[in-house]
Amino acid sequence: MLQQLTNLSDKELISRARKLKDQEAEGVLMERYSHLMVAVCLPYLNNGPATTPEEVYPALLQRLSASLRTQTIPKANEWIHYTIRAQQAQAEKNSPFFPSTESREQQQMENKVEKAATNLKEQQLLAATIESALGKLPAEEQYFLKEFYLHAKSFAELAATKNYTIEKTRQILQQAKQKMASLLMNETYE
Amino acid sequence: MSNLENNEKILKIFSNIRCLNRDQLPRYLDGRLTDVEKHLVEQHLVDCNLCFDALQVLQQQQYREKYQPLATSMQQYIRSSIKRISQVHKVERYQRQEQKKESFLIYFWVVAAIAIGAGVIYLVQQQVRLKSPVPKAIASNAELPPAQSENPPVQAAVVVPVHAEADPAPKTAPSTATAPAAPSVTPIKPLEKKDSLTAAVKPPATALVIPLKDSAKKLPPPPPKPVEAKETTRVATAHKDTPTVVKKTEDKPAPAKKEKADTPEKKPAAEASGTDEFLYKAAQVYHHQGDLNEAISRYKHLAEGSGKYGELSRYQLAVCYRSKGQTGKARRMFKEVVRMNGSMKDKAQAALDNL
Numbered sequence: 001m002l003q004q005l006t007n008l009s010d011k012e013l014i015s016r017a018r019k020l021k022d023q024e025a026e027g028v029l030m031e032r033y034s035h036l037m038v039a040v041c042l043p044y045l046n047n048g049p050a051t052t053p054e055e056v057y058p059a060l061l062q063r064l065s066a067s068l069r070t071q072t073i074p075k076a077n078e079w080i081h082y083t084i085r086a087q088q089a090q091a092e093k094n095s096p097f098f099p100s101t102e103s104r105e106q107q108q109m110e111n112k113v114e115k116a117a118t119n120l121k122e123q124q125l126l127a128a129t130i131e132s133a134l135g136k137l138p139a140e141e142q143y144f145l146k147e148f149y150l151h152a153k154s155f156a157e158l159a160a161t162k163n164y165t166i167e168k169t170r171q172i173l174q175q176a177k178q179k180m181a182s183l184l185m186n187e188t189y190e
Numbered sequence: 191m192s193n194l195e196n197n198e199k200i201l202k203i204f205s206n207i208r209c210l211n212r213d214q215l216p217r218y219l220d221g222r223l224t225d226v227e228k229h230l231v232e233q234h235l236v237d238c239n240l241c242f243d244a245l246q247v248l249q250q251q252q253y254r255e256k257y258q259p260l261a262t263s264m265q266q267y268i269r270s271s272i273k274r275i276s277q278v279h280k281v282e283r284y285q286r287q288e289q290k291k292e293s294f295l296i297y298f299w300v301v302a303a304i305a306i307g308a309g310v311i312y313l314v315q316q317q318v319r320l321k322s323p324v325p326k327a328i329a330s331n332a333e334l335p336p337a338q339s340e341n342p343p344v345q346a347a348v349v350v351p352v353h354a355e356a357d358p359a360p361k362t363a364p365s366t367a368t369a370p371a372a373p374s375v376t377p378i379k380p381l382e383k384k385d386s387l388t389a390a391v392k393p394p395a396t397a398l399v400i401p402l403k404d405s406a407k408k409l410p411p412p413p414p415k416p417v418e419a420k421e422t423t424r425v426a427t428a429h430k431d432t433p434t435v436v437k438k439t440e441d442k443p444a445p446a447k448k449e450k451a452d453t454p455e456k457k458p459a460a461e462a463s464g465t466d467e468f469l470y471k472a473a474q475v476y477h478h479q480g481d482l483n484e485a486i487s488r489y490k491h492l493a494e495g496s497g498k499y500g501e502l503s504r505y506q507l508a509v510c511y512r513s514k515g516q517t518g519k520a521r522r523m524f525k526e527v528v529r530m531n532g533s534m535k536d537k538a539q540a541a542l543d544n545l
């Protein structure tokens with residue numbers, strides 16, 4: 001049973017955990033992201049009261065478990081990151097998780113691209129629209145996106161060309177992608 | 191081709207890539223990924239804050255040392271809780287399966303018991319239904335032989351007075367006549383009587399048979415055999431009785447002739463009442479079986495006569511008409527019964543009121 005659950009996607013595991021109250025599915029999902037949870041929580045361990053690993057990690061898992069039953073979770077990584085930040089902010093109550101507009105728009109574009117994977121014509125159309133949206137972006141963002149995606153340059157290489165840090169390079173790429181998604185979604189609604 | 195490649199690369203901007211797994215995280219940090227893998231990881235890092243923050247933390251050596259044991263213990267903690275859950279689930283699942291099996295068996299046996307009970311009740315009812323008309327038929331048949339047996343005793347009773355009456359006559363006759371003449375007469379008489387017997391037997395037999403035949407004609411076809419049997423028994427009894435009657439009537443022809451005239455009349459009367467009773471009972475049997483037409487034909491035949499069976503048959507005829515829905519005829523019959531002012535008057539009146 002566990003073997004079968006490990007092959008399921010995040011969406012399927014979340015669905016099982018919520019609808020069927022499958023605690024095993026919940027456990028498999030938590031285990032999938034446990035190493036990232038551990039890494040992100042490391043700076044906040046042993047910094048104050050109730051910050052030992054034995055307290056922090058079980059508490060985090062409990063928060064996630066409680067949130068899983070009630071929240072709409074389009075992306076598991078976003079939801080886990082949000083919950084970790086809420087715990088680190090020492091918020092006593094679980095504030096509800098809502099995906100941002102940019103995140104939703106990007107997700108919609110990703111779904112479109114996934115749907116067009118089997119249809120060559122749709123792929124061509126979509127690529128053309130993305131290219132036209134790319135042309136509407138500022139020069140720097142356009143450059144970064146083209147270099148990163150079309151010429152497969154790494155963060156380090158891109159950062160080196162502009163003398164930016166990797167964090168800034170990533171930030172520019174993230175913003176550029178969000179703008180493009182927003183442009184494309186607005187175009188479809190127009 | 192270049193267009194296709196270009197399109198693929200452009201579409202990569204919005205391709206969905208999974209988070210770094212346990213193996214990829216340290217390898218990326220160590221630079222042990224291939225260029226393609228690295229680029230894919232970085233494509234994911236553009237959007238995923240969780241993975242990027244994790245990488246940022248683990249790039250610091252102090253946290254890198256703590257990471258591995260904590261990650262392992264976290265994994266073990268989650269797996270042990272899953273195991274517990276899975277074991278509990280397994281136990282629960284097994285218990286649920288066993289409960290389902292038990293409940294299924296219980297329901298099955300309950301249904302089977304109900305079905306068996308219903309089948310037994312149905313069979314018993316069927317047997318009861320089969321037995322109920324048979325005893326009635328048996329009862330009606332049992333009453334018929336006594337009726338039949340009454341006839342010979344009636345005949346015997348009829349004959350016996352003849353004998354009794356005839357006996358004193360012969361006794362008185364020889365006493366008045368000369369003694370030697372009587373014995374001489376008697377041997378001759380048997381010889382003569384033999385001839386006369388055959389001649390005498392025939393007319394009375396025919397006389398007896400004729401009314402019997404008439405009554406047989408009046409009777410419907412179904413009970414011809416018992417009538418025939420009656421005829422044969424009556425003829426046989428007549429055969430038996432008539433010689434003695436004839437003997438004694440020759441001694442005293444006048445009173446014997448009168449008695450002969452009386453007995454045939456008494457015999458038909460007794461026979462008629464017996465046949466009425468038989469006919470009435472046969473009609474009742476048909477009535478109970480539901481064969482109203484046969485019952486009605488018999489009741490009609492009996493209704494033509496008067497007396498106890500005439501009234502009873504009129505009443506039953508009215509009941510049959512009512513069962514058939516012929517309320518007009520039923521009403522007429524009930525009124526007749528009321529007019530007759532017999533034992534069935536009250537019942538007929540009540541039935542009329544209900545109609």
